[in-house]
Amino acid sequence: xxxxxxxxxxxxxxxxxxxxxxxxxxxxAKALAARGYRLGLMDRYGEPLExxxxxxxxxTGIATAQVDVCDALSLKRAVESLEExxxxxxxxxxxAGVGTSSNALDLDVDGFRxxxxxxxxxxxxxxxxxxxxxxxxxxxxxxxxxxxxxxRGMPWMPGYSASKAALTTYLxxxxxxLKRRGVTITTVYPGFVRTGMTLNTSFRNPVPMLEAEQxxxxxxxxxxxxxxxxxxxxxxxxxxxxxxRLPCRLFDWVMDRAGPRALTTEF
Ligand SMILES: NC(=O)c1ccc[n+]([C@@H]2O[C@H](COP(=O)([O-])OP(=O)(O)OC[C@H]3O[C@@H](n4cnc5c(N)ncnc54)[C@H](OP(=O)(O)O)[C@@H]3O)[C@@H](O)[C@H]2O)c1
Numbered sequence: 001x002x003x004x005x006x007x008x009x010x011x012x013x014x015x016x017x018x019x020x021x022x023x024x025x026x027x028x029a030k031a032l033a034a035r036g037y038r039l040g041l042m043d044r045y046g047e048p049l050e051x052x053x054x055x056x057x058x059x060t061g062i063a064t065a066q067v068d069v070c071d072a073l074s075l076k077r078a079v080e081s082l083e084e085x086x087x088x089x090x091x092x093x094x095x096a097g098v099g100t101s102s103n104a105l106d107l108d109v110d111g112f113r114x115x116x117x118x119x120x121x122x123x124x125x126x127x128x129x130x131x132x133x134x135x136x137x138x139x140x141x142x143x144x145x146x147x148x149x150x151x152r153g154m155p156w157m158p159g160y161s162a163s164k165a166a167l168t169t170y171l172x173x174x175x176x177x178l179k180r181r182g183v184t185i186t187t188v189y190p191g192f193v194r195t196g197m198t199l200n201t202s203f204r205n206p207v208p209m210l211e212a213e214q215x216x217x218x219x220x221x222x223x224x225x226x227x228x229x230x231x232x233x234x235x236x237x238x239x240x241x242x243x244x245r246l247p248c249r250l251f252d253w254v255m256d257r258a259g260p261r262a263l264t265t266e267f
Contacts (some may be wrong), residue, residue, distance in 0.1 A: 012061075014086045015223070016040040016079065018069050018126050019096030021048035023195030024145070027216035028093065033059040035220065040082030040089070042075075043096070044068045061086060069096045069122030072129075079129040089130045091141045091223060094123040099149075099197045101157040103267040112159030119163040120170060127174070131183070138182035141226055143219075144171045148189045148236060151244040152251060155259050155267040156202065175228070184226050190215055191236030202265040208235075 015032055019025040021043035029041055029052060038061030043049050046066040056062045063085040065078035083089060098118045102108040123144055134140030149157060150164025168187055175185045192198055192209040201207075210218075210233060218232040231237035246254065259267055 012036070012038060013090045014038045014040065014061075014083075014088060015091040015093060016042065016082060016089045016126075016130065017093045017095060018042045018122075019094075019145075020064075021045065021052055023197060024190065024193055024212050024215045024219065025093075025095040026052055027212035028095065028219045030056065031213070031216040031220050032223070033062060037061075037091075038086045039063070040065065040079070040086055042067050042069075042078060042082075069094075069126055070117050072125045075125050076129045083133070088133050088137060089140070091143065092126060092130045093143045093145070093219070093223065094126045095145045096122055096126075097145060097197070099157065099160045101201065101265070102159055103156065103265060105266060108159065112162070115159050115163040116166065119160075120166045123167055124170065131178075134183045135181050140183040141186065141223070142171075142178070142183060143186045143188060143223055145188050145190065145219075146171070148191055148231060148240040150189070151240050152246075155255050156263050156265065185228075186222050186226055187229050188219060188222050189229065189231040189237075189240075190218070191231075191233055191240070202263050204262055204264050 015037050017025055017029055017039060020029045020041035029039060032039055033056050041049060041052060041062065041064045044067065049064045049066060053062060053064050063082050065082055067074050067078040069075055079089065096118060098115055100108065100111045102111060127142055130140065144167060146168045147164040149161045150168050154161045171185050171187045178185055192207055193212055193215040194209040195212055198209065222230040231240065
């Protein structure tokens with residue numbers, strides 16, 4: 001089945017989605033709404049959420065909450081409020097994330113800390129807010145958005161790579177305990193997607209990128225099928241899998257030579 005094809009109706013299932021107001025999250029919200037899911041949409045700023053809600057006004061079962069995933073207490077309250085309006089959370093899609101590049105001449109440690117807070121701890125807060133209910137019902141699906149950038153250390157974004165590797169490992173470690181209690185975890189690894197996050201990446205030549213709507217179609221498939229891991233698109237999955245399996249010395253050699261040719265910035 002190709003990305004973009006309808007994968008079936010799931011009317012009535014309640015999905016909470018963080019990072020819903022922009023990029024992949026926004027496109028995914030629209031794709032899920034079109035399939036009849038009931039959606040609790042969260043993001044940290046109100047205005048883009050309001051415009052999204054207005055765009056989805058003809059769909060039933062849409063609720064929004066303005067919340068920062070780094071604020072655990074507010075996040076729990078937001079989840080409670082969304083569940084009062086929609087019903088218990090059946091699926092959590094933890095999509096909120098931040099990504100910046102850095103290099104050896106400017107490590108941007110504050111940016112790194114922020115990426116760890118949002119991309120790792122923010123996802124943990126989001127899971128923590130829905131888990132008690134899922135455990136009580138012995139059912140649930142958690143979809144964490146990692147990245148192929150977490151497969152290996154990418155020289156132009158060491159902090160982002162490290163944050164996504166940490167998220168991948170965190171979700172892997174949670175998986176068996178949650179499975180025993182009826183909750184499935186899917187880790188998603190998108191390739192490059194054209195969003196605000198990738199707008200200013202310093203590639204020397206244009207890099208093939210998916211549009212957010214294409215990424216959303218893949219994400220919907222992962223939500224429906226519940227695989228353990230899901231990397232897209234296929235070309236990226238194959239290429240990055242080879243990179244992931246390279247012996248460390250060969251990986252270092254490749255990055256040392258390919259990096260300066262691929263990037264306009266020093267690393
Ligand atoms: N684009 C790619 O190529 C790519 C590839 C692999 C993985 N990913 C991952 O996919 C996810 C979505 O990325 P994207 O490309 O769609 O980026 P995006 O367009 O920047 O969207 C990210 C969304 O998350 C929100 N967000 C950030 N920090 C938050 C916080 N503390 N609390 C609540 N919401 C917060 C953002 O709000 P603001 O607009 O206010 O910042 C934004 O709405 C991220 O986890 C990203 O790491 C992206």
